[in-house]
Amino acid sequence: MCSIFERTIYPDPESEKAIMGSVVYCIHHKEGCQWSDELRKLKAHLNTCKHDAVLCAAQCGAMIPRVLMQDHLRYTCPRRRANCEHCGKEFSGSALEEHQGNCGHEPVYCENKCGAKVQRRHTQQHVQQHCSKRLVPCRHCGQRYTQDTVSAHGAMCSRAPVPCPQRCSAAPARDELDAHLRDHCAAGTVLCAYRDAGCRFKGTRPALERHAEESAQTHLSLVCALAARQARQLDALRGAVARLGASSSGALVWRVADWAARMADARAKDGVELVSPTFYTSQYGYKLQASLFLNGNGAGESTHMSVYIKILPGEYDALLRWPFAHTVSFTLFDQSSSPDRACNIVESFVPDPTWKNFQRPSKEPDALGFGFPRFVSHEMLKKRNFVKDDVMFLRVKVDPSKIVAV
Template structure:
């Protein structure tokens, strides 16, 4: 590219101060220094007559490159020679060009400088440094010719950039993240028919599943049609209906008799079950009666075991009597009404006792007092015990006052008389009345003190443990 002088000199860099090479010494009074007419232009090398680059080009054309050009700019040939002999750097020295020489050689250097910009040879209009021209023509020039690496079609550089993102042959990863790479033109078909991560409906239950899990679903899908394993006459069944079919509907399914728990061992197909039940009705009834009898014995045994587990073996009974007012009213309206306590033992292998209470009194305490008694019941270890019963027994009714210091319990006790039949070894049927206190607590005393609270009484029956049983 041909450059004007003004274009050269705008970026010139001088490595040293310019000093004219004058060897002759002349008298200062007779020799005039070469001068350059100053100009307001930023180009210090251009005279007043040169206003712009066009003027410089016209001057260069007029002089045809001869030294006459210098005579137009530099009125003094010596100054022109000195300036043109000045050593300068290439205007592209900041880009990395290391050339430096006389100013007059700059133009010739720029015509070959690899950092100097020249028009793109493909005529794209860009100014490209020579050193970058090859890369520009190969990679960035809009007018370059290039082939798409996917479809192998040839495009200009600008067209190729638009084509790259839409080439139908470009491989792309499936959007369903199945891991497959498919050409863009086949991507739609892959997603709809081939992708292992596409959603597919189960043809039996209509629920959607990922394609690679559909087979495992079909193994357990409840709506998959299957045939009866007994090969009965029924039509195809859904898998989830098979169990009910075998239990209730399949005519060939082998069944046990409904009375199998009673002892019937019959097994046969469902269609023969009705006939079996009709023919063996009497036998089944007999079996059920035997089952009932066995169950009754078991219930009795369980009740006995439960009562033994719940028995009190401490020799002391705390008897809680709830709803006492209602029981008192009932006792006044019903003569001889008696309340009985749970049975208890004097020790683990001792005497079996039971307390009784008459809310409206008995004997001497009738209609005025509460009567309490103790009776001896037939026990499991009576054969090993010493008779007659000789332990002292005490009855205590608790005062439920809120202030324990003011509470006043009533206690009555007795020592059994060995001559009384009440304390002899009991028969299987115990006495109807035991031994105790007909006038234990008066009804008037019950109202004065706090023996009854929340309509509840507490009575303690205690056997003196100082007397030792025979075992």
């Protein structure tokens, strides 16, 4: 008797026969099964179809196609028994998966990326003792380099010993070679310490020591001669510096600062003289200097301020005309706040060619010079602004025109 379900699908025997006789493909046709037959034979086929999934034969619970069962039992079944390909020990499938990646016999690449493959259990030993990329200290300087570069470093290491090029027995560090050659090498040629003074000795270091002991007197003479030459050079340099800083226009504006203190000093002591910077009438002209007695000199002592001019020995005196014949004028500036109301004091003179003061000076110039002992009275200094902010300005001008200021 047919069931209700069968009667629903197959309403009559003829329909059932027609349907069950239909030719169909295996439901695993896409997986590769080539079976094709009547529908009524499909169920029997599936009981043997190698592509149909069945429970794992090892009872791991997985549904595995028959065609893959052997691979599953051999490689993926958690309940399979298998040996590690590296150490040979037998494990269950799940234990083998945990063991893989931790097996001490498995070859792995060096963590320093040297390219070597070593068993996992030997990696630490390899890194410490055999790896070409391990860090090792240079035996000369102590700096750390990889094993494959430390030799190249040693060829240029600054602390590596090198043979002395003078072939002495020493082997100084590379960075100390220059100092060795300069200060210590017994085979090198050295110069005498007094070579700048003129000693021409040249020999080995032991010979230099003997030379120093035997030539002390000679060296002393050389040093004395050098000191004399240097003193002359210094004098020449001082003169050159003085000429560069000196006026060469024939005029000097002399700024006398600390006037009150200087005046007090002049009144307390006799003959206190202030001297100006030197100046020239031209680049190659006469060399001159002014002097000032704030408390007076000679006829102006204690009542007037005295001014003088001196002719000093110059570098170009041999080319100049003598006696000196230029007009000399002194101007004491009134520092009034209104220039239009200023009243300067001016005195000048034309040198007499018979005066000794204006002949060509010797190495020792005239002690006083020539000028005005009563240039301006102390009373006059108080009446106007000749001294302002404790400063006084005095101009000395030399003019070849022989025009006298009145």
